Amino acid sequence: MPEYENSSVLNQVLLHPNSVVGADLTAWLATWGGQGLRSALAAPESIIDRVREAQLRGLGGSGFPTHIKWQAVANEAEGDKYLIGNGNEDEPGTFKDRMLLELSPHQVIEGALIAALATGINHVIFYINPHLQRAMTAMQQAVAQWLESSLYPEVCRVVGRTVELQVMPSSGYYVGGEETAAIASVEGSFPFPRGKPPFPAQSGVHGKPTLINNIETLANLSHLLRNGVAWFHSLGRGGNSGTKVYSLSGDVLNPGVYELPMGITLNELIFSYGGGMLVGKKLKAVFTGGPSNTILTKNDLDVSLDFDSVRQRHSSLGTGAMIVVSEGTGIVKRVAEYVRFFADASCGQCPPCKSGTYYLSMLLDKIDTGHGRRVDLDAITNLCEMLPGSGRCHLIDGAVKVVDSSLYHFKSEYEQALRQPRARVV
Amino acid sequence: MVKKMVSAKINGHAVTAPDSMNIIQAYWHAGFPRISGVGCLEGVCGSCRVMVRRVDSGKVTAELACQTMIEEGMQVQFLSFQTPKQHTYRLADFKNSWDVQSQFFDIFPEVSHCRHCGGCDVVCPKDIDVENGVGLAAMGRFREAGELFVECVMCNLCKSGCPEQIAPNQVGLFARRVTAYFHIRPSNLINRLEAIRRGEFRITR
Amino acid sequence: MAGIPYTEALSRYQIAAPRPLRDSSLAVADLLEQFHPDYLKNSTVELKVGANKGDRCHRDLARILQSDSRIDDLALAGVEVLETDVLVIGGGGAGCTAAITAAEQGVEVMLATKLKLGDSNTVMAEGGIQASIEPSDTPQMHYDDTLRAGHHLSDKALVELLAMSGPEVVRWLIQQGMQFEVNKYGDLLTRKPGGASAPRVVYYRDYTGLEMMRVLRESVRNCKVVVREFSPVVDLLSDESGHCAGAVLSNLSMDAYTVVRARQVILASGGIGRLHLNQFPTSNHFGATGDGLVLAYRLGAKLRDLDSFQYHPTGMAYPCHMMGSLITEGVRSAGVQILNALGERFVEELNPRDHVAAAIIRECAEGRGVLTEKGVGVWLDTPTLERQQPGIFERRFPKLVQRGKQGSVDPRQIPMLIYPTLHYQNGGVVIDVNGQSTVPGLYCVGEVSGGIHGRNRLMGNALLELVVFGRRAALHAAANLRRSGYHRVSLEHLSNMRRELMRLGEDMTYKGPQLFPDYANFDNDPDYRDLNYRIILGELGARIRKLVST
Known part of the structure; x- marks a missing residue:
């Protein structure tokens, strides 16, 4: 033994x-x-x-x-x-x-x-x-x-x-x-x-x-x-083999690198090893592996962190990076940051990827800074439908996924950030 | 001539219109308001940039909406972004045409970073040989570079698509402008100006 | 309408050597009166209010000139307020020229434009710019041609300036970095415009306007001009003495109004094509809705020739989605023939535009036109021209070839079908030699001004005019900044017009300026709710109904 x-x-x-x-x-x-x-x-x-x-x-x-x-x-x-x-x-x-x-x-x-x-x-x-x-x-x-x-x-x-x-x-x-x-x-x-x-x-x-x-x-x-x-x-756990090195960061007490059995739950990673949420705030979302994947939320705390289980939640384990954000974090701002990262990283060969991420990033910034309008939000939604698969590599797909899933889980946050019409005096 | 109706999706809205219409006409036809991203409607103002995905195609292309006919199953998104930040220069500051090339790199330092990804060539709705034009300008061959940009409508798609933040359209325009500024000296015009200055021409009402 | 269907007419068409001209059997004056759209019965009305009270005016134009404002004081509560020395309204050729020139004088300049900087009729101009530079030509001939084409109704002082300034304008443009076609010795090439007595138009392929606009826009971006894009003006502001004192911009990007106080205002807002007068298609830009005329008129400026418009003879009539879009007069200068559905030549192609347009309308009205799904037209015999001068299209009219390809009509092989298209507003705001309107502090330049072209404009005079008067107005405005600043800047002048309209019992539900063509549906666009009187009125109505019912 x-x-x-x-x-x-x-x-x-x-x-x-x-x-x-x-x-x-x-x-x-x-x-x-x-x-x-x-x-x-x-x-x-x-x-x-x-x-x-x-x-x-x-x-x-x-x-x-x-x-x-x-x-x-x-x-x-x-x-x-x-x-x-x-x-x-x-x-x-x-x-x-x-x-x-x-x-x-x-x-x-x-x-x-x-x-x-x-x-x-x-x-x-x-x-x-x-x-x-x-x-x-x-x-x-x-x-x-x-x-x-x-x-x-x-x-x-x-x-x-x-x-x-x-x-x-x-x-x-x-x-x-x-x-x-x-x-x-x-x-x-x-x-x-x-x-x-x-x-x-x-x-x-x-x-x-x-x-x-x-x-x-x-x-x-x-x-x-x-x-x-x-x-x-x-x-491994639950039929998985080996271990996985997770990069845990964000609003947790103990961020860092943890090698743990493949298939440990998200809950365990964050609360047993990461020491739980910072300042006792509630968990809001987890950007996984990249952050080019679908966002996980508090409903996904029970997910076993292995390739197949995370995929079943329509996300991906990716590199094993878990960026934890707590309530009080602006999702739009976060997503805007990541999309800006992708826009800068896009190599230029495929215009839908370069211009697409550029345009998405611009729209997200606009919404995040309070200047966004309904038409901008619609444009984001439409681009999320149009852009996947349009590049040689998967960079654009990753960028779209994080935007799309943030829209799916946090639509109301986007809506609240939109510019409100002026109140009128008669 | 039989009108064929097609269904497409523009800015996320389902649109049905005759296939004899371009994207803007189709969007209006379906009753949707649209004012931004509409300009000359003739393909020369560069305002109506759109991204287009055709049915069963993994490809997403950038086009001018007024120049693109609506097709069955087409997905369209208007790209109405503000003009990106400009490189500024004044022609009057070039005291000598011998210095243009060195000053060019002061104004457009990014040009030497071109990574030759070819994205600008792909994205150009006017099929301009953009990357080549930037290369020629970098070699100081402004007249030649400028010739490539004759049809440029300054839609800024190449600029927004450049990973090195080169402004290829502005480089092309710079090349054209310095060519005119330093090299167009028509004797017929100069003679006439001189004659007018001497007072040889007066108008009798 | 009678005529020969497109496919049948096309199968009859043949490339042929120069054809004889059929006898017109109508004197020019009669031709115009019977067939030119300006003379259509019931198309004009008498203006009831304002500085031109009693004058004839096109019905559709009268409607917007006598419309109520889109805003009142309340709309301006709590909005952004900016100040500048010179405010230029319009981002086309005239506006950019004025802004560049004013900025060179060291004054503060702001330029507000409805759409993107440079989106204008200028960018679409194809033909060229008139300047008498050929040895066979003189400014006097330019002057005479312009007056004759305008039926001797132009303001002679303006035309004199125009003709004398041509060469200087071309030089100025070259120094802005604009290219022109030259021969192998570097001399400017010229072509002869319809209605002129000498070759006089300098050009750059059929992209003269594009080349010019690109360069002017770049110049504006490179000098100290504050540019406000997507900001159509909804009304001008006046001060207590009736001077023009700025404008109210609707900031489309922010869905909010902006007040700009200015010591001088240069209005360069362009024409009216998108009003589609007499249901004509237009070659004009999307934003050409005659806003400037409305703004100036409300402030009391005198206008002229409001019943005279140019219908350009060679607008595309097929394919239908390109209807109205322009084929440059350069093609006629190059020697192309115009044929009816029977293959007959019926008009001297290089006659003035109004004459050729009326002749085409006549052929179609009398059943000798080619019928399409949506309209009618006559042939522009491009294949014969290509046969006579091989390669001419590719070399000199690349834009036309490209556009032809898009409509699957290669002009080198198939004749283009044409019909007159609403092209230019001949009249406009009355100005003096410095571009000043009758209202102090308000300059008007470019298509919005009137008096230069009489009742018909020559090719190449529009691009010329906008530089000549754009520069003059800017220089004069910058040199004559009012020292006293802004006193009681307001929308007060609106009340005068409102009183007059109300006394006459006019319907005041229509609001102007129009800003955008009807089919763009601006007034129902929820994205612009706060700029939108209809949506706001609708909401108010709903609130009142609710109050009443409770």
């Missing part, structure tokens, strides 16, 4: 003291490090099966089954293949990857090496937001240490080629976190997303098969292979 059977469910794996050793390979190898990688080296052909059985899913927001991506890249003919470890994290309220990279870079690198073994990848690129200075430094140190380690040549030998490890600053643009945009950025151009297909697994960096995994996804692998599939399943 693993030793943490009886410990709290908080920070069991990725943020466990044994993982949180910083850029110190010796310390990492002295605790949990290396075990998963050795297991992978012993049976590289079975890695993908184990990932599949563990039901590991992409933790960067999509929840897409990891093994499918891996298998697709593995199926491609031998040759140059790329892995992009996606640490472009830039959206409001998300700060988990930076913590993982700063506190425990080695588990991320080990995970990447396992992915290389499973798929025959020979270029590993850690694509990290340049604004995350400490994460960047930690990764650079950690990679240098790996290159000197005795395990590294082993990996190259099994893969059959030198596996390049590289830390690369991402563009720093939010849109650069999108898969195809990340590819463009790695290739040295502006991170413009492009349409799919072709999928990166077939044609990614320089036209080569490319695997793109979030930092948190990669971080899980060494532990998964070290302790096995059954253990991984046992971490």
